[in-house]
Amino acid sequence: MEYLLNPEILTAQIINGLTIGGIYALIALGYTLVYGILFMINFAHGEIFMFGSFGGFAVLTLLSNNGFSTTHPTLSILCAFAAAILISSALGAILERVAYRPLRDAPRLSPLISAIGVSIFLQNAMMLFTRGRMQVYPDIIPENFIEIGWLSISCFQISIILGCLLLMTGLYIFIYKTKTGKAMRAVAENREAASLMGIDVNRIITITFIIGSALAAAAGVMVGIYYTQINHMMGFIPGIKAFTAAVLGGIGNVPGAMLGGFFLGLAEALGVLVMPAQYKDLIAFGLLILVLIIRPKGIMGEVVSERV
Amino acid sequence: MKNKYQWYCLLVIMSLFFIPLSGYADEWGFITIPNGKPIRIGLGSMLSGDYASMGIDIKNGAEMAVLEKKSILGHPVILQAEDDGCGGPTSVAIAEKMCNNPLLVGVVGYMCSGGSKPASDVHNKYKVLMISPSSTAMELTSRGIPVFFRTCWNDATQARCAADFVIKKKWKKIVVLHDKSDYGQSLAHDFTNHISKNGLKILATEGLTRGDKDFAPILTKIKFMRPELIYFGGMAAEGVLLARQMKRVGIRAYFMSDDGCYTAKDFIQAGGRATNGCYVTYAKKPDAQWVKRFESCYGPCQTFSPQAYDATNILLEAVTQVAKKQTDGSLIIGKKALRDKVAGIQYKGITGKIAFNSHGDRTGSVVVIYKVVEENGKRFFKQLPL
Amino acid sequence: METILKTINITKTFGGLIALNQVNFEIKRGMIVGIIGPNGAGKTTFFNCLTGVYTPDSGEILFNGTNINRLKSHQIARLGISRTFQNIRLFNNMTVLENILAGHHCRMRAGLWGVLTRNKRTLREEKDSYAKARDFLNFVDLKGKGDRIAKTLSYGDQRRLEIARALAAEPQLLLLDEPTAGMNPSETGKLTQFVKRIREELGLSILLIEHDMRVIMEISDKVTVLDYGARISEGTPLQVQKDPKVIEAYLGCQEIIINKSNYPANIHSNTDLKSASLK
Numbered sequence: 001m002e003y004l005l006n007p008e009i010l011t012a013q014i015i016n017g018l019t020i021g022g023i024y025a026l027i028a029l030g031y032t033l034v035y036g037i038l039f040m041i042n043f044a045h046g047e048i049f050m051f052g053s054f055g056g057f058a059v060l061t062l063l064s065n066n067g068f069s070t071t072h073p074t075l076s077i078l079c080a081f082a083a084a085i086l087i088s089s090a091l092g093a094i095l096e097r098v099a100y101r102p103l104r105d106a107p108r109l110s111p112l113i114s115a116i117g118v119s120i121f122l123q124n125a126m127m128l129f130t131r132g133r134m135q136v137y138p139d140i141i142p143e144n145f146i147e148i149g150w151l152s153i154s155c156f157q158i159s160i161i162l163g164c165l166l167l168m169t170g171l172y173i174f175i176y177k178t179k180t181g182k183a184m185r186a187v188a189e190n191r192e193a194a195s196l197m198g199i200d201v202n203r204i205i206t207i208t209f210i211i212g213s214a215l216a217a218a219a220g221v222m223v224g225i226y227y228t229q230i231n232h233m234m235g236f237i238p239g240i241k242a243f244t245a246a247v248l249g250g251i252g253n254v255p256g257a258m259l260g261g262f263f264l265g266l267a268e269a270l271g272v273l274v275m276p277a278q279y280k281d282l283i284a285f286g287l288l289i290l291v292l293i294i295r296p297k298g299i300m301g302e303v304v305s306e307r308v
Numbered sequence: 309m310k311n312k313y314q315w316y317c318l319l320v321i322m323s324l325f326f327i328p329l330s331g332y333a334d335e336w337g338f339i340t341i342p343n344g345k346p347i348r349i350g351l352g353s354m355l356s357g358d359y360a361s362m363g364i365d366i367k368n369g370a371e372m373a374v375l376e377k378k379s380i381l382g383h384p385v386i387l388q389a390e391d392d393g394c395g396g397p398t399s400v401a402i403a404e405k406m407c408n409n410p411l412l413v414g415v416v417g418y419m420c421s422g423g424s425k426p427a428s429d430v431h432n433k434y435k436v437l438m439i440s441p442s443s444t445a446m447e448l449t450s451r452g453i454p455v456f457f458r459t460c461w462n463d464a465t466q467a468r469c470a471a472d473f474v475i476k477k478k479w480k481k482i483v484v485l486h487d488k489s490d491y492g493q494s495l496a497h498d499f500t501n502h503i504s505k506n507g508l509k510i511l512a513t514e515g516l517t518r519g520d521k522d523f524a525p526i527l528t529k530i531k532f533m534r535p536e537l538i539y540f541g542g543m544a545a546e547g548v549l550l551a552r553q554m555k556r557v558g559i560r561a562y563f564m565s566d567d568g569c570y571t572a573k574d575f576i577q578a579g580g581r582a583t584n585g586c587y588v589t590y591a592k593k594p595d596a597q598w599v600k601r602f603e604s605c606y607g608p609c610q611t612f613s614p615q616a617y618d619a620t621n622i623l624l625e626a627v628t629q630v631a632k633k634q635t636d637g638s639l640i641i642g643k644k645a646l647r648d649k650v651a652g653i654q655y656k657g658i659t660g661k662i663a664f665n666s667h668g669d670r671t672g673s674v675v676v677i678y679k680v681v682e683e684n685g686k687r688f689f690k691q692l693p694l
Numbered sequence: 695m696e697t698i699l700k701t702i703n704i705t706k707t708f709g710g711l712i713a714l715n716q717v718n719f720e721i722k723r724g725m726i727v728g729i730i731g732p733n734g735a736g737k738t739t740f741f742n743c744l745t746g747v748y749t750p751d752s753g754e755i756l757f758n759g760t761n762i763n764r765l766k767s768h769q770i771a772r773l774g775i776s777r778t779f780q781n782i783r784l785f786n787n788m789t790v791l792e793n794i795l796a797g798h799h800c801r802m803r804a805g806l807w808g809v810l811t812r813n814k815r816t817l818r819e820e821k822d823s824y825a826k827a828r829d830f831l832n833f834v835d836l837k838g839k840g841d842r843i844a845k846t847l848s849y850g851d852q853r854r855l856e857i858a859r860a861l862a863a864e865p866q867l868l869l870l871d872e873p874t875a876g877m878n879p880s881e882t883g884k885l886t887q888f889v890k891r892i893r894e895e896l897g898l899s900i901l902l903i904e905h906d907m908r909v910i911m912e913i914s915d916k917v918t919v920l921d922y923g924a925r926i927s928e929g930t931p932l933q934v935q936k937d938p939k940v941i942e943a944y945l946g947c948q949e950i951i952i953n954k955s956n957y958p959a960n961i962h963s964n965t966d967l968k969s970a971s972l973k
Contacts, residue, residue: 009532012557016524124356132360134545136578143556152558178809179795179802179820182788186796189785196745198771198800198863207806227521227549229578233358237519269525277526278488278515 003273008150013269019157019226021265022164025258026219027242028249029171030212032257035246036188037208040108043115044095045216046239047122048088052217053224053234054126055087056080057135060224064138073141077225084217091122092213093206101202119235126232134231137224156226167218168258171211175254184208188252244288250298259299334642336435339413343637346384349374349623350406351616352399352417352427353442355391358519359543361574361610363394363419366441368606369616370416377624381633385624388412392423399423403430413641414438414623416616421445422490428453435643437650439623441615444567445494449667455647457668459619459659460612461675463491466566466589467498467541469675473587474537475506479562482508483535485526485550487542488515495541495566511535516546523550527557535561543568548579555582562587567675571610576680576687583680584687591615591674593691595658618657626650695722697756698867698899699744699775704753706736706743706923713739714750715923721867721916726893726900728914728931730907732943736923737903738780741869744901745777746770757867772800776865778856780872780903784844790855791840794827797862827862833895834858834888850881854888861896868892870902874909886912911935919943 003009027049034042059080063069069076099118103111144155175181186194187204195201223238224230241264249260264284271283291299341347351370354363367389374387390406392399399418406412407430414437418424424443431438432453440448440458444466448456474482484500486492493515500510511533514526527550530538538554538561540547547569554563563586569575570590576583593599594614602609602617626649631639655662663671678689699721706714713736721727729737742748744755746767755762762770776797785793802823804816831840834854839847847855853873860868873889874882886909892898904910910917910931917934919927921943927934934940 003529003532006532009528012528012531013525016522016528019524020522127356127360132356132364134361134574134578139580145556145558147558152556154556174809178812179799179804179823180806180809182792182796183799185788185792186785186799189787190783192747192767193779193783193785194796195767196747196771196777197797197859198768198776199796200766200768210806223521228552228580229521229545229548229574231358231545233519234521237517238521269528272525272529276512276514277529280520280525281517 004270009273010270012151012153013273014266015153015157015161017266017269018161018262019265020268021245021262022161023219023223023238023261024242024245024264025261026164026167026215026222027238028246028257028261029168029254030216031243031246032249032251032254033184033208033212036252036254037184037191037205038100038104038111039252040100040111041115041243042095042100042209042212043112043239043243044099044118044122045212046235046242047119047126048092048095048213048235049216049220049223049238050126050230050232050235051091051122051220052084052088052213053220053230054130054135055217056084056221056224057137057230059083060138060140064140069138069140076140077221080225081218081221084221085214088213088217088220089210092209096206096209101205119239123232123235130232132232134229137228137230139228140225160222160226163218163222167215171215171254174211180204180207241284244284248288248291248298250295250301253298253300256298256300263299334644336643336647339410339639339641339643339646341383341411341631341639341641344383345411346386347380347627347639348386348388348409348412349620350409350412350415350417351387351389352392352402352406352415352423353389353419354394355389357393358545359394359419362442362543362568362571362612363391365571365606365610365613366416366419366616369441369602369613370620372602372605372613373617373620373624377621380624380628381631381639382637383639387620392418392427394418394420394423396422396426399427400430403427407431407434407436412436413627413646416441416619416623418443419612420489420491421448421494424448424456425451425490428456431455435647437623437626437643437647439619439650441619442567442612445490446498447494449669453668454651457619457622457650457664459615459622459657459662459670460567461591462669463494464498466675467495468502469677470539470564470566470587470589471499471502471506473677474503474539474564475508479536480508481511481534481536483511483530483533483538483561484513485538485540485542486513486515487518487540487546489518489542491568492541492543496539499539499541516542518543518546520546521549523553524557527553527559531557531559535559537562537564540565540569542566544571544574544578548575548583551575551579551586552582564588567591567611570678570689572608572688573610576689580687581682584682586680588678588680588689589675590678590689591659592676598658614657614659618655618659618662621657622650622653622655622662625655626653695724697721698723698758699901700756701744702754702756704743704750704755706739706748706750712923714743716753717920717923717925719918719925721899721901723866723899724893724897725915726889726902726913728910728917729901729903729920730905730910730917730934731920735920735943737920738871739923740920741777741871741901741903744770744869745775768800771863771865774864774866775869776860776863776867777869778853778860778871778873780875782849782852782856784852784856784859786843786845788844789841790836790844790847791824791827791831793844793855793859794830794862795823797859798823798826798864801862801864830858830862833861850877850885853877853885857888857892861892861898865898867899867901870900870904872903872905874904874906882906882909885909889913 030045063076099114100111145152183199183204187201245260245264246257249256267287268280353366371387374385377385390402392402418427419442421443424440437455442460444463446463484496486496547565551563565588567590569588599609630645630649631641665671677692681690701719703716743750808816874885914931917931919940926939927937
C-alpha cells in the first residue's frame, strides 16, 4: 500500500500501464471490430499480431544487415511498420475468405472452432519456419531516457503511447467520418439492410479484417522494438489479454476496446503495487469478472441491443 | 491346421522357459530386440512451443550421441524423439507410449521437471530407465524412484552455489523473482532458504508469468526497494527481458539467474549490452573439442546438449554392457541389470566424471558461476574461478 | 412508356411451401403500382426476390432489360432498385444524417485507398454526399434532426428516414413495403402526399405493398393482387376492386374495400385467420 502513496512510483507505474495498455488496446480493436460486424471472436487475432511482428522483424533484420538502418533509422522503422501491416492485412483478409466466410451462415460455434484451428495452425507454421527459436529485433535506434529525479521514462514508452493514441484517433476518424467507416457501422447495425442499401457486405467485412489486422501488426512491431524478443507463441498472452480488454470495454464497441485496453494495462501495473506480482493476472481477470457482474455488457457496452 | 498351431504355441512356451534357463534371471523382466530390429532410445523434450529451442538443443545432443554410436552388437541404434510439451499430461502420455514400446531400452528426458515428475511414475511402473539431462527439481530424486537418474545437477546444488556466491560478495539487499513454474519456484525457495540460514534477509519474493513480456510494473516496484541483487529462478525468455527492463526502469543492481539463462543466443544475444555483468549458474564448461564438433553439425551449443549427449552415452554404454546376444541374433537386455549398471557407472563424459548417488543424482560439485563479460567486442559467459 | 421492371414466371418455394407461383409482373417508368393481397400472400417475398435477398427458383427478373436474378443485393441496389422495410430497419445507433449517407454509399466512387489517403477527390465527393444527404433530409421534412440518433426519432419520422435513406441510393425504382403501417389517419394522409411528391419531383417509379385501401386507391396507377403466391388480378384500382376473384380472396372483407371512408380501412386484422393457416 505504501507504494500507492508515493507519487514517483505511481507516475512510473501509470506510464508502464499506459504503454502495455496501448498495445492491448490496439489488439483489442481488432477483436471488437470483427465482433461488431460478424458476432464472432477471431481467436486467430493474436497470431495475426505475431505475424505482423515477424514481418517487421524480417524487414528490420534485412535493413540492419545491409547497413541501411544505421544511416536511415527512422525510415527503416517506417518500412518495418509498412511491411508488418501489409503482411498482417493480407493474412487477415485471406483468413476471412478461407476460414470464416464459408462458415458465415453456420451455427455460431463453427467459426469459433475454425478460428481456434487457424490460430494453432499459424502458431505451428511460424514455429516450423523459425524452428521454434526466439528471434531478436535488431537495435535500430538507441533507447533514450527522460530522467526526472528518481523517475526514468523511456522514449520508447512515450512513442508507444503516442503511437497508439495516433492510430486510435485515425481509426476513430475512419469509422465515424469516412464513407467506408459509415458503411462498416451500417453493416454492423444491420447486415441485410446495409446490403439492400447498396453496401457490398463482403467487401466491408474484408476491410474490417484488414483494418483490425493492420492495427495488430502495428502493435506487433511496437512490441518487437520495445521488448526486442519475439517468438511464435508471442501472440497468445497478448491475444487473451486484449480479448479481455475488448470484453471489459464492451465487445463490439470501438471506444470501449480502447478504454478497456488502457484500463487493463493500468489495472495490471497498479495492481502490482497493492499485491505481490504473481497475482497480476488474477487482478486482470478478477476485474473482468467484477465488471461483467456489474455491467454485463462491459464498461461502454450498449445498454439496449436490438440484435436480430 | 490346428495341429500346426499347437506346435507353434508349444515352441513359444518352450522358448519362454529357455530364457531363465540360460542363466539371465531378471526380476524386472527383459527387453528383447528381435534380429534385425533397431534398438530405440527415447527422447522426451519440448520440441514445439515456448522453450522449443532449448528442447531442440537437447534433442541435438542426444542425436549426436546416437549417430556416433551407430549400432550395438549388430543392432542399429535409433533415436525416437517425442515432443512432451514440458507439461504433466502430455509427458505422461508420451511416457506411456515409450514404455509400451518393446524395442525401447530407455529414455533421455524429460526436459522439464514438471514433465519428469509424473513421467517417472509411469517409468517406474514399467521399470523403464530414464536419464534426464535437464530436470533439476529436488523432489525428482527424493521420491525413491529407482529408474530415475540425471546428468544435470539439482536445484539445491544450483541454488546453494548461487547463494554461497552472494554471501561471499556480501550483498545484503536481495530480491528474489521466479516464473511460478516448479522449476523457478524451487530454485527461488532453495536460494532463499540458504540465504536466510546465513542470516541475510530477502527484501521481497515476486512471481511473474511465463510468456509475459512486460515486467516494468514489477521492476518499478522493486526499484523502490533499492536492491543490490535480483535473483531470478526461471528461463532465458523471461530472464533476458528482466535484464533489459531492469536497465530500462533504472535499477542499478546485479542480476543473477540459473542454467535456464545459460544460452548464448537467447540470453546474451537477445539481451545485448543489458546482459553485461549478469551472473548465471551452470555446469562447468563441456569439453572444448566436443563443442567444436557439435557446433559444426548443429550450430551454437545452447544449454543442455552436453548433458543430453552424456545421458545418451551412459544409456548406450549400459546397454552395450548388459545386452546378451542370442543365437538367433536377437538381443536380450535385463531391465534390472540395466538399471544397476547405470546406477554403478563410472563414466568419463564431456561434462566431467559422472557417477550417481543412491538417489540418482550426480555426485560431486558440478555447478559453477558464470558472468557475462564483453571482451574485444564479443560478449560471452565467462566462468568465474571457484 | 418503357418498361422498367418485368418479371416472367418467377417462382419461389420454401421447402414445400410455394411462396411465389409463376408471377408475371410489369411496371413502366414513372408509374406507381400497388401490390395488395391477404397476409402471407407472398408480397414481401416478391420484394425480396426483386432485391436479391432471395434468388427465385425459376423465372426471370428483368430490370431495364437486364436479367438480375443472380445478382447480390448490393449490386441490384447499385443498378437502381432501392427499398424500405415492413418493420423498420434503420441503422439504429447511427445519426439520421449517417443513415442517409449510408444509403448514398453505393453512389460514391472512392475506394479504400482514397478513403485512407483522404485525397482531394474523395474529400470533394464526401462533401458532395453530405450536401446531398442534407437535401434528402429536407425533402422528407426531417430538417434539423440530422444529428439525432436514429432510434430516438418518432415512429413516423423513422418511416420517413427509411424512405430518405432509400432515396439517397438514387434509385430508378423505389419499393415501399407497407409505408403507412402503424400510422394514424393524418400521418397516413401526409405520407400518401409524400409518395406522390417523390414521383413528381424525383421522377421515380414506385412499387408499394399496402394494406390501407385508401392509400392504394388514391395513388396507384395500377394494382396487382397476389393470393397464395399467385397473381390473381391486375388493373386499375377500380377494376381490381370489382374483380370477384379479389373479393373472394378477401372473403368477407368486401364491404371494407368498398366503404372507403370507414376507418380503420385495414384488412390486415381480418385476414389473420387466413394467414395463420398459410404459415
